[in-house]
Amino acid sequence: MSEAFQNVNENLRRQVELYNELLTLEGHKKKALIQNDLQEIESITAKEESFIIKVNRLEKERLLWAEQIGRELGKSPEDLTLAEMEAHYPALEEVRLDLDRVVAQLRAIHETNSQLLQQAMKIVDYTVGLLTHQESNTYTYPGQREKEENKKRQLMDWRI
Secondary structure, three states, X not given: OOHHHHHHHHHHHHHHXXXXXXXXXXXXXXXXXXXXXXXXXXXXXXXXXXXXXXXXXXXXXXHHHHHHXXXXXXXXXXXXXXXHHHHHOOOHHHHHHHHHHHHHHHHHHHHHHHHHHHHXXXXXXXXXXXXXXXXXXXXXXXXXXXXXXXXXXXXXXXXX
């Protein structure tokens, strides 16, 4: 087949490599989230950003090759799927399977990390609520209630 198919294959292989490295980083991020290691989380996030830039660069390159393949097959690059390219160039099957596998793993660990972050945020919100002594966290006599719009968060309860 054409050189464009070979270039797409190589491009996708490099993307799979980057996604595998990103998967390793996500695993480290999960451990850092569990251990509440903010410095490690920040470091990993910075590394993830550089990976995303590299993947975006590869994706732009892939679109250029897909455009050339689309012309060869008489389709627009936006309508051309990896499965359709695989039908014309069977060597893409292996990289497609690898890509599917790593993306599924990334999706799963990302979901876990998102849940860990949401739990951490709930704990922070609860702690801030306790520290600011919000009226909603304490009981007051019905006659002593302040108007809802006049409530302020304060670190110290000066009423005591």
